[in-house]
Amino acid sequence: MTTPDPRHGALLRRWGRLVARRARAVVVGWLVFIVAGFAVALGALGTPSLFDRLDSGEIVVDGENQQGRDLLAEGGGSGFSTYTQTLTGVDLADPAVATAATVAVRDLTAIEHVESAVNPFVVPEGPTSPQALRFVLDGDPASGGFATVVTFDPDNTAEDEAAATEEVDVVLDTLAAQTGATGDQRGGLRALVDRIIEQVKIDGQRGEGIALPVSFLVMVVVFGGFVAAGFPVLGAVASIAGALASLLGLSYVLDLDASVVNVVTVLGLGLCIDYGLLVVSRFREELRALLRGAPVSETTRDQVMAATASTMDRAGRTVVFSAITVAISLAGLLVLEIPFIRAVSVAGVSVVLIALAVALTLIPALCALGARRLLRKGTESAADVGVFSRLAEVVHRMPWAVIAVVSGLLVVMALPTLRLELTSSGPELLPKGTPERVFYEDFRAGYPLLAGAEVLVVTRAPVAEVEAWASTLGERPGVESVDPVRTLERGVSTVGIQTGDSGTGDASRALVDSLRTDRPPFEAFVVGQASGIVDFRATVAERAWWAVGLVVLATLVLLFLMTGSVVIPVKALVMNVLSLGAALGVTVWIFEDGHLEELLRFTSTGAVENTIPLLVLAFGFGLSMDYEVFLLSRIVELHEQGYDTRTAVTLGLQRSGRIITSAALLMVIVFAGFAAGDLLVMKQMGVALVLAITIDATLVRMLLVPATMSVLGSANWWAPRPLRRLHERWGITE
Known part of the structure; x- marks a missing residue:
């Protein structure tokens, strides 16, 4: 030795x-x-606190969707600074209702930081006119419902808008009382974003509140x-x-x-x-x-x-x-x-x-x-014989069987990844029943022309030309109806297309593919959640291989400097791919297919949030290599002290196994805080990382790593002669 x-x-x-x-x-x-x-x-x-400086919303990338959104914003149609009230149980033919609604608009526009206010009673010819029907519930004056939309100045600060909203609510309270409304809902995009940010804060506090005390109790047991x-x-x-x-x-x-x-x-x-x-x-x-x-x-x-x-x-x-x-x-x-x-x-x-x-x-x-x-x-020093050394000996006796069974299981678990469907949710990120989500769902159902179409075409082409083209859209896949062409400021006009799937379903995706393949006869941009998903996937596909290549190369170099082997780093990367593929596959099975909804308290959107695979692969890869380093550092240390490979693996697993399993258990507890949260994207992240850590620390580190090292024996430490000389000079050893 x-x-x-x-x-x-x-x-x-x-x-x-x-x-x-x-x-x-x-x-x-x-x-x-x-x-x-x-x-x-x-x-x-x-x-200012950190949470005052956060934002939340649709994740966008450079591409057609973002270009269209920028053009829409130029025309004043972004909709971010709007606040909407919907009333039900109202007699729209009652003159008293018309008077109250008209007075409310006058009072609203008099409030500082409010740019405009609209409801069907201030539209020429009243609530029965075609121009006013988008402000009327189900487009039917007999439905007993109407909306008032307040638009704030786009240059408002958050404090300006908050103060103005308080005054707006006073006016809207009066309107609801004077019309005799039986139902009153209010909301807006900013309110939705604020609610998501607040939910992030709540979920974070809850997760940390669970993780710290439970982790402490686990470590009391581990350390005694x-x-x-x-x-x-x-x-x-x-x-x-x-x-x-x-x-x-x-x-x-x-x-x-x-x-x-x-x-x-x-x-x-x-x-x-x-x-x-x-x-x-x-x-x-x-x-x-x-x-x-x-x-x-x-x-x-x-x-x-x-x-x-x-x-x-x-x-x-x-x-x-x-x-x-x-x-x-x-x-x-x-x-x-x-x-x-x-x-x-x-x-x-x-x-x-x-x-x-x-x-x-x-x-x-x-x-x-x-x-x-x-x-x-x-x-007294701990013994070198225990649960993990005995496990290593069992693996040494039948390494090929362990490799076949564990690898096969990981491949089966990874298969659902082949049908991974990505999405970019909005209100669906919040749990069902959350007031902000309820408002958006009811608003979209009752006021589809006002809520916005699932797919939007934005252009500066002449209106007559746009209208002529829009009349042919009924033949496109996924189209349920086409909204009238809407003209905005600075020559911008839009065509809203209703698909009935909230903008992320198969109909919207098929329509976006059709519009991008068979384009309008004028310059136009396709906007919407489905369009954003297409751009996101294209951006990832274009640059992902660079990211993978850089991470793989850096990891190979790092593990080589640590071990002096080219076999161990390559083997570690292969096993990480299997491990992460299995974790992602089970995540797809749970969230895309809708399994375990009651246990995990979520409602499936039929897809996985588009950032989850990237974050799980990045975080999961790093944490997998974390445990690989924990185990390899012990094995390398023992090998450098003169132990043969089999003994080094057995002793290394015994001396690090308890640390790895304890560390993995603690990390599972930490990330389970995400799974316990209410925000869908955080829940998906938490479950995926819990799966990645559990699979890696058990099936991979405890079984697959010792099995493959047992089969390879002294070949584990092989490197070409030039690289061996390089490691002797620059390697980091004990």
Whole structure:
């Protein structure tokens, strides 16, 4: 057996000693950082809070849909700054109703920051005229319902619009009372966006409220004590504070979607718990090895410093490798020209760096300060025989059977991915029964001409030419009806086409394909959710291979520097593909096919949100490599000490198996907070990542990795001679 070269890892060893020597100062510094981070991010110092600077809505990319939306905005038809009231149970033929509605419009337009107000009673010829019917429930004056649409000035600030909305509601209250309405609903796109942002905040608080205490209880069981369990949890709190503060800073240079906050803060929370678990476990192991069974009361300061140095040299190196792999997988998303995805990428990398800083400073400092309490149950080293070593021996005896069964199972689980259908939901993101969703569903059903068509054609062509072309649209696939051509400002006109599927179903998709293939005889843009989905998929298809190539290349290089092998990195990538494919396949089976709706409390839209596959692949790949690094670092360490491959795998699995399964369980708990939320996109993300982590930490790391390493034997460590020389010079070893 060889002795590790003391020159290797000198930097991390020195760092560990420095942290142990200045442990109190490090902890105090982090406590100040935690308080300041939460105060700044939540607006406790009088500055805008992070949640005040978030946005949410349809995720758009460059393409025809966005060009059409820009043209629509030029014509004043974006609809974002509108606020609508719908009344039912009203007699539209009653003169008193007409008077009240007319007075309401006059009072509404007199409010500061209101640009206009319209209902059927201020349209020439009254509510029975063709121009007014779009403001009437079901287009039928006998239906007893009508809408009043208030448009705010487009240059309003959020505060201006909020203040104006309060005054508008007073007028609308009066209108409802004077007309004798039995039903009164109000809403708008801004209100919907605000509700989604609020739901993100609620789901995030709920998820963290579940994750932290449950994780703490699990770690109490894992470590056998409250002190050791508390260290990673304190690190997780620090990561949340740092994540929120960094996101606030990024919000000044990037447009941050509300869902970005939950995604990256929960990632930081999970990584900090994982890294804290690894560092605390390794510190106890190193300190026990130094004490060799001596009473814990005899622990010296030098031994604590030596244990901290060794922990940073070994577990610290693993954490650095892990953080780099996760950061690489997230950085690969920068290649995609999608603002939302790029924001996730930048924010995610920043949070990974915070988790790394916590693991290399706060956690070892806490270990140094609480060294004696960490070993209060004894200083004897753990045995190298246990559940995981016995599992490895079973796998060694029948590796081919394990490879065949596990690989076959993963392929079967991945098959639903072949029929993956993407969507971009709006109100459907909120649970059924949410007032904002109810308003939009009822509004679209009762006022289809006012709510907007599922597919919209936007153009600056002459109106007569547009009308002539629109008269032929009834022959297109998916068309239920065609709205009258609407003229806006600056020569912009629109043709609304109703498909009856809320804009994301098969009819809308078929119509968009038809309109983009057989185009109008004039310049026009096809706009709508289905059109946006087409552009999203095209953008991803165009740039995805660059992202995949960069991530794969960087990962191969990183794992080669760690192992000195070209076989192990390639094998790791293949197994990650199988693992992530299986997780995505089950996600499709659940959310696209509508299984487990009652258990998970969601209503299927018949598709998966378009950002989910990208985020699951990026986050899942990073976390899969995280556990790969945890396991490989132990196996490589043992192999470099002279153990043969089979023994190194057996001992490596025994010494890291408990850490990997515990870390995976804790990460599952963290991401289960997403699954417990109400926002559909967050629920899909949570379930998909829970599946990815569970599959990877059990089927892949515990079975497939030892089985393939057993079959390959010494070939695991093969590399061409030039690369071996390169690794001898530049490789990162123990």
